Amino acid sequence: xxxxxxxxxxxxxxxxxxxxxxxxxxxxxxxxxxxxxxxxxxxxxxxxxxxxxxxxxxxxxxxxxxxxxxxxxxxxxxxxxxxxxxxxxxxxxxxxxxxxxxxxxxxxxxxxxxxxxxxxxxxxxxxxxxxxxxxxxxxxxxxxxxxxxxxxxxxxxxxxxxxxxxxxxxxxxxxxxxxxxxxxxxxxxxxxxxxxxxxxxxxxxxxxxxxxxxxxxxxxxxxxxxxxxxxxxxxxxxxxxxxxxxxxxxxxxxxxxxxxxxxxxxxxxxxxxxxxxxxxxxxxxxxxxxxxxxxxxxxxxxxxxxxxxxxxxxxxxxxxxxxxxxxxxxxxxxxxxxxxxxxxxxxxxxxxxxxxxxxxxxxxxxxxxxxxxxxxxxxxxxxxxxxxxxxxxxxxxxxxxxxxxxxxxxxxxxxx
Amino acid sequence: xxxxxxxxxxxxxxxxxxxxxxxxxxxxxxxxxxxxxxxxxxxxxxxxxxxxxxxxxxxxxxxxxxxxxxxxxxxxxxxxxxxxxxxxxxxxxxxxxxxxxxxxxxxxxxxxxxxxxxxxxxxxxxxxxxxxxxxxxxxxxxxxxxxxxxxxxxxxxxxxxxxxxxxxxxxxxxxxxxxxxxxxxxxxxxxx
Numbered sequence: 001x002x003x004x005x006x007x008x009x010x011x012x013x014x015x016x017x018x019x020x021x022x023x024x025x026x027x028x029x030x031x032x033x034x035x036x037x038x039x040x041x042x043x044x045x046x047x048x049x050x051x052x053x054x055x056x057x058x059x060x061x062x063x064x065x066x067x068x069x070x071x072x073x074x075x076x077x078x079x080x081x082x083x084x085x086x087x088x089x090x091x092x093x094x095x096x097x098x099x100x101x102x103x104x105x106x107x108x109x110x111x112x113x114x115x116x117x118x119x120x121x122x123x124x125x126x127x128x129x130x131x132x133x134x135x136x137x138x139x140x141x142x143x144x145x146x147x148x149x150x151x152x153x154x155x156x157x158x159x160x161x162x163x164x165x166x167x168x169x170x171x172x173x174x175x176x177x178x179x180x181x182x183x184x185x186x187x188x189x190x191x192x193x194x195x196x197x198x199x200x201x202x203x204x205x206x207x208x209x210x211x212x213x214x215x216x217x218x219x220x221x222x223x224x225x226x227x228x229x230x231x232x233x234x235x236x237x238x239x240x241x242x243x244x245x246x247x248x249x250x251x252x253x254x255x256x257x258x259x260x261x262x263x264x265x266x267x268x269x270x271x272x273x274x275x276x277x278x279x280x281x282x283x284x285x286x287x288x289x290x291x292x293x294x295x296x297x298x299x300x301x302x303x304x305x306x307x308x309x310x311x312x313x314x315x316x317x318x319x320x321x322x323x324x325x326x327x328x329x330x331x332x333x334x335x336x337x338x339x340x341x342x343x344x345x346x347x348x349x350x351x352x353x354x355x356x357x358x359x360x361x362x363x364x365x366x367x368x369x370x371x372x373x374x375x376x377x378x379x380x381x382x383x384x385x386x387x388x389x390x391x392x393x394x395x396x397x398x399x400x401x402x403x404x405x406x407x408x409x410x411x412x413x414x415x416x
Numbered sequence: 417x418x419x420x421x422x423x424x425x426x427x428x429x430x431x432x433x434x435x436x437x438x439x440x441x442x443x444x445x446x447x448x449x450x451x452x453x454x455x456x457x458x459x460x461x462x463x464x465x466x467x468x469x470x471x472x473x474x475x476x477x478x479x480x481x482x483x484x485x486x487x488x489x490x491x492x493x494x495x496x497x498x499x500x501x502x503x504x505x506x507x508x509x510x511x512x513x514x515x516x517x518x519x520x521x522x523x524x525x526x527x528x529x530x531x532x533x534x535x536x537x538x539x540x541x542x543x544x545x546x547x548x549x550x551x552x553x554x555x556x557x558x559x560x561x562x563x564x565x566x567x568x569x570x571x572x573x574x575x576x577x578x579x580x581x582x583x584x585x586x587x588x589x590x591x592x593x594x595x596x597x598x599x600x601x602x603x604x605x606x607x608x
Contacts, residue, residue, distance in 0.1 A: 005436020085488015
């Protein structure tokens with residue numbers, strides 16, 4: 001006996017017989033031996049100790065209960081500390097929770113399905129009837145195998161407020177019936193292992209499903225991720241604005257000339273450009289009046305000192321026609337490309353041209369425009385798109401978690 | 417022993433208080449709402465489904481009170497002695513009979529709503545130390561426990577024979593709240 005003078009029911013680990021303490025001393029065998037819990041098979045054996053919130057608790061009893069209608073089982077370990085009283089460690093589907101009996105009343109505000117407890121709003125999750133199927137150890141009340149308890153779970157993750165009606169043998173809760181209240185707090189498996197000093201492999205049952213009041217970590221993370229997104233997006237936006245404001249976007253070269261077939265695949269010098277900023281990009285815009293044909297231009301900007309160069313390849317193709325779906329077109333007569341960065345030097349602009357018209361011996365007109373230090377907006381859009389991915393993913397996962405949580409409830413807010 | 421004007425009378429003997437796993441003992445001390453108290457007596461109660469202790473307290477400000485200890489739940493209670501209060505309580509609870517079920521009966525005391533959570537017939541099985549009045553062993557009482565939305569609570573005791581009423585008001589407290597010391601040694605355990 002671990003809580004003598006307090007416990008009144010004692011269930012033998014070996015034979016399952018229940019002995020009850022009498023009101024004026026003595027004891028009686030209240031329930032004949034019945035094969036019950038195999039005490040050695042308990043996740044937390046009787047007498048084992050665990051520490052939660054700096055309070056050490058000893059396992060003195062365990063009760064397996066079953067929901068009469070939904071047929072699911074859970075274990076309730078009775079924990080004792082002579083200074084602090086009792087707690088219940090609940091193990092269901094590999095999830096854990098710690099329950100504390102409450103003496104104070106909940107604020108029902110006229111609605112039993114939405115109690116307010118210590119300023120926290122709870123939502124009704126499940127109403128049912130449980131039955132005790134197995135017991136072992138000692139208890140401060142008279143345990144009975146087969147005892148039915150009406151219960152209603154109200155959740156506000158990671159908390160659950162449970163209302164219980166002991167000795168429940170009716171179809172509905174009688175308002176004149178005695179009620180017990182408890183506040184239950186979800187505990188992560190790692191915390192339970194740490195509390196009892198065991199490894200997670202000792203918890204034989206693996207965790208399955210989402211527990212009714214399991215905290216939704218995605219929900220907690222999502223606002224923070226959105227905040228980061230907003231901060232990062234604004235930072236990038238202002239960075240972009242300042243970069244654009246500093247762009248001089250100056251023109252360097254405008255050339256228009258016909259390229260003859262004899263110049264095919266020859267290096268043609270278009271001119272020279274002088275870059276004045278320490279570092280800048282360059283933009284080359286090429287225009288050729290192609291029509292159901294193509295031109296391909298390879299540009300090379302080579303510094304006069306020969307130590308720096310950049311290559312830009314530009315295919316220009318434009319095709320159009322009409323088919324059963326109507327008119328269609330593809331490509332463009334103009335192409336713009338970015339290159340660089342290049343440092344402040346003078347560069348020779350070389351072009352190597354190939355064109356479909358050369359095959360027929362015809363020249364191709366080519367207009368080239370080169371600018372330096374032009375503003376770029378595409379990078380901002382790509383960055384914002386990439387930054388959006390984590391918060392959107394986390395928000396979607398949070399929503400799925402909540403739907404999974406309520407999937408087993410008759411009171412789901414997601415039901416139409 | 418009963419204290420009288422001119423000395424003490426022996427009224428009988430009581431059982432030794434059966435050993436139980438409580439950390440309190442006569443001589444334990446603590447604090448409640450900033451006032452120091454000492455434990456000076458104890459009544460051990462029993463009912464059909466369990467036991468509890470009522471520890472008699474003497475406060476440094478001259479008040480007497482009780483520390484109720486039941487299944488690890490603690491409450492500090494003070495007796496309400498004013499006839500007006502008892503009349504109000506008796507009327508509000510409709511104590512037309514001395515013994516009965518008051519479950520879920522409501523009462524307002526100083527604008528606080530209390531609801532009856534539990535009614536049971538209990539008797540004192542042992543006593544020790546100094547107690548405020550003569551208590552006969554195995555004398556039955558109807559105990560009515562009431563709770564509020566906050567931590568306030570009320571306990572009423574009715575003598576099923578003569579119908580006399582005693583009412584105690586107070587609040588639930590935690591072990592830590594009371595900052596108790598001079599506690600009983602409990603092997604293998606240490607207070608937080």
